[in-house]
Amino acid sequence: MIKPHILILGAGFGGMYVARELKALVKKDEIDVTIVNETNYFLFTPLLHEVATGALSPNSVAEPLREIFAGTNVRIVQGTIESINKKDKKITVLGDVNGDTIHHRVKHEIEYDFLVIATGATTNYYNIPGADIHTYPLKTLADAAFIRRRVIDSFEEAVMCSDPLVRAQLLSFVVVGGGPTGVEIISELAELIKGMVKRYYYNTKCRPDEAGSCGPEEPTLTLIHAGAELLQQFSPSLRKSASDRLVEAGITIHVGSAVTSVSPRGIELSNNTTISSSTVIWAAGVKPTIPPFEGTESEGNSPALVGGRLVVDEFFRLQGDEHIFALGDVAGYIDSTKTSDKPMTLPMLAQVAVGQARAVAKNIKSSINGKKLKSFTYHSKGSMVSIGQWFAIGEIFSMKIAGKLTWWIWRTIYLFKFISWKKRLRIVIDWTLDALYPRDITKL
Ligand SMILES: Cc1cc2nc3c(=O)[nH]c(=O)nc-3n(C[C@H](O)[C@H](O)[C@H](O)COP(=O)(O)OP(=O)(O)OC[C@H]3O[C@@H](n4cnc5c(N)ncnc54)[C@H](O)[C@@H]3O)c2cc1C
Numbered sequence: 001m002i003k004p005h006i007l008i009l010g011a012g013f014g015g016m017y018v019a020r021e022l023k024a025l026v027k028k029d030e031i032d033v034t035i036v037n038e039t040n041y042f043l044f045t046p047l048l049h050e051v052a053t054g055a056l057s058p059n060s061v062a063e064p065l066r067e068i069f070a071g072t073n074v075r076i077v078q079g080t081i082e083s084i085n086k087k088d089k090k091i092t093v094l095g096d097v098n099g100d101t102i103h104h105r106v107k108h109e110i111e112y113d114f115l116v117i118a119t120g121a122t123t124n125y126y127n128i129p130g131a132d133i134h135t136y137p138l139k140t141l142a143d144a145a146f147i148r149r150r151v152i153d154s155f156e157e158a159v160m161c162s163d164p165l166v167r168a169q170l171l172s173f174v175v176v177g178g179g180p181t182g183v184e185i186i187s188e189l190a191e192l193i194k195g196m197v198k199r200y201y202y203n204t205k206c207r208p209d210e211a212g213s214c215g216p217e218e219p220t221l222t223l224i225h226a227g228a229e230l231l232q233q234f235s236p237s238l239r240k241s242a243s244d245r246l247v248e249a250g251i252t253i254h255v256g257s258a259v260t261s262v263s264p265r266g267i268e269l270s271n272n273t274t275i276s277s278s279t280v281i282w283a284a285g286v287k288p289t290i291p292p293f294e295g296t297e298s299e300g301n302s303p304a305l306v307g308g309r310l311v312v313d314e315f316f317r318l319q320g321d322e323h324i325f326a327l328g329d330v331a332g333y334i335d336s337t338k339t340s341d342k343p344m345t346l347p348m349l350a351q352v353a354v355g356q357a358r359a360v361a362k363n364i365k366s367s368i369n370g371k372k373l374k375s376f377t378y379h380s381k382g383s384m385v386s387i388g389q390w391f392a393i394g395e396i397f398s399m400k401i402a403g404k405l406t407w408w409i410w411r412t413i414y415l416f417k418f419i420s421w422k423k424r425l426r427i428v429i430d431w432t433l434d435a436l437y438p439r440d441i442t443k444l
Pocket residue numbers: 009010011012013014015036037038039043045046047048049079080081082118119120121138139181289291327328329330348349350351352353
């Protein structure tokens with residue numbers, strides 16, 4: 001018997017969990033599964049801000065796909081998905097080949113019986129001039145490493161700088177975006193910077209040939225948010241606790257002001273304010289990454305979109321194609337349980353993607369066996385946001401919580417979301433070291 005081939009594009013929360021669920025639901029010799037992903041690891045994005053600020057080491061938050069799927073029928077392909085050919089049921093992937101003297105990319109075609117699109121999202125700069133060139137996004141492991149390096153570099157450069165204006169620019173750290181990612185990164189950045197100033201850079205005001213000392217107040221941290229309130233998805237009391245905590249940490253908050261342009265020297269805001277900074281972190285939003293579909297629109301090859309996301313039916317199948325499923329950030333699954341007049345697509349969250357992955361895997365199994373497919377209803381488990389060390393806010397099953405215990409619950413929940421005990425142990429070690437010692441400022 002020819003085994004159906006399930007080809008999964010993307011090994012994030014959606015794609016990786018579809019493969020894991022298929023592994024549990026269908027016998028190894030009944031299907032073939034392939035995952036194609038840009039990197040050879042699964043990235044745990046919710047703790048990326050801790051890598052960017054030195055609380056966790058980069059490989060603590062990345063789990064190798066070959067380790068997750070060792071001994072299973074899941075084949076791993078590392079490469080860039082170039083296109084999808086719906087008509088011939090195949091995709092094109094570009095893979096790297098680095099020989100002794102040459103580096104080139106090789107094209108591969110992979111056929112499928114069922115395709116799962118889970119390519120997630122990428123940073124959205126909203127066409128703001130300079131934003132894509134002069135800011136630091138936080139979406140990949142490389143992004144987190146760049147941010148950490150940039151922060152350490154800013155201090156090293158400030159030590160050598162005699163011009164007070166340039167020094168102020170170097171020691172001004174700006175985060176754009178007042179959602180969970182922006183709030184988490186700026187609050188951890190405040191922790192990192194506080195420790196750096198206290199222990200290592202207390203004399204940044206002096207050049208190496210001068211005597212004197214620098215006040216620890218010299219670095220500045222600014223959070224910019226275009227909306228009227230930070231963390232809009234939380235209740236007003238929790239929003240207030242969060243912003244009080246940020247202010248206590250020395251962070252200046254600008255709400256209701258959008259960034260209009262970014263240059264190497266800083267940002268311009270819609271209220272005509274200029275903020276000088278050499279380190280602007282962009283956490284203002286993401287947009288779906290959909291691999292191009294081959295063929296023309298008139299041939300019916302262009303998929304339907306909602307808010308830039310692929311429209312899927314209640315079983316996660318792409319409109320007009322029963323062999324293609326899509327989920328996670330890339331899919332515009334419309335939440336029919338919402339009572340509002342306008343249809344609402346589900347939020348771009350890991351918990352949404354994981355919930356959908358279970359439904360997709362079951363529906364693929366049913367499709368193979370010619371059984372009835374099941375629709376999906378999303379039930380939020382609530383959300384939590386950490387605000388530096390020892391403080392978090394959360395709404396779990398309509399219960400509002402904030403403080404040290406919430407922070408501890410937040411950490412414990414995330415710890416147990418990792419796949420392997422090896423990674424959990426590594427994270428506990430990193431967190432323990434972070435509690436006992438100053439953060440490592442080795443510039444890698
Ligand atoms: C910094 C940060 C913090 C977050 N914190 C939280 C949180 O606390 N809680 C929460 O619920 N959600 C959080 N999210 C959102 C969450 O990460 C996403 O909603 C979730 O990852 C979506 O899963 P996905 O499978 O759709 O996409 P992803 O997990 O992004 O996976 C997509 C995969 O596809 C791969 N890919 C994309 N294009 C190609 C291509 N052309 N070729 C090959 N591979 C490709 C990518 O490399 C990636 O591995 C956070 C996101 C970020 C960036």
